[in-house]
Amino acid sequence: MELKDKVIIITGGCQGLGRAMGEYLAARGTHLALVDLNQDKLDEAVAACRALGAQARAYTCNVANEEQVQQTIDRIAEDFGAINGLINNAGILRDGLTIKVKDGELSKMSLAQWQAVIDVNLTGVFLCTREVAAKMIELKNEGAIVNISSISRAGNMGQANYSAAKAGVAADTVVWARELARYGIRVAAVAPGFIETEMTASVKPELLERVASTIPLQRMGKPSEIAHSVAFILENDYFTGRVLEVDGGLRM
Known part of the structure; x- marks a missing residue:
């Protein structure tokens, strides 16, 4: 797809x-x-994309809310006149251990912790798709x-909720690729490893160094490298039903 x-x-x-x-997409003329x-x-993100010459609009929406998702997609279609990708x-x-015992005290991952992640990271993907x-x-529109799945889809300690959601996303990617191919819609996924984002910036530097030392490339990934991977999938008309792992070789 151009x-x-x-x-x-x-x-x-x-x-x-x-x-x-x-x-990344704005610089390539994408709306x-x-x-x-x-x-x-x-508003800041939209301004940054417009500064690169792209048409861009902002939409506030909770992806786990069915009604909001429906209304938002309708608005986008009306505003742009087309939808070519998501x-x-x-x-x-x-995050948290399912069961944790510290100093003789037992604690559990709460249902709220579990459900919040499932609602956004899995149900939200279903609703938007x-x-x-x-x-x-x-x-x-084809x-x-x-x-966006994750290396954690294979299971990561302290992330029972997140791992379950990202594994579900990877599985449904295959389901939807098979279901939607007849309409000219490809579905694929990217599974990032440890990436330098605002989220990881709050982690102690010594911990990040330990994490980086476990990665064969000896560094964390950059957001632009994930963006490049997403663009590859959008552009390659023969790529569908697969999960592209971008993790510096961490998951062998």
Whole structure:
């Protein structure tokens, strides 16, 4: 798919990987619908994309809310007149051990911790994919949907909720690729490893150094490298139903 003048939706588009993807695509002439909850940061991201010459608009939406997702996708289609792709990037963390015993005291991951992550990271991907695919079919727009999974989909200590959600995203990527191919819609995923974002910037430097030492390339990834991977999937018309691992060789 030629990126220039195509309409791409990015959830979680106001910061981190989402903003990096937006700016990367904006520089290639893509029209962007950035979806998130923080209006101020959305406005900043939209301004950055427009400064690169792209058409960009901001949409506040909770991806775990079915009604909001439906209304937002309808608005985007009305505003741009087409939808050619979606990047399911929105996600949250609520890390913690399922069971933890410290100084004789037992604690558990709460249902709220579990459900919040499942709602945004898995149900949100389902809702956005369903509504965007339906609108693309209605408008007879072919294109691609890219899901952001994670290296943690293979299981990571302290992330029972996150790992389950990202494994579900990887599995549904294959399901949707098979279901939507007949409509000219490809579905694929990127599974990032440890990436330099606002989230990791808050981690102690010595811990980040230990993490980097376990990666064969001896460094964390850059948001632009994930953006490049997403763009590859959008552009390559024969890539579908697969998860592209971008983790510096950490998961062998």
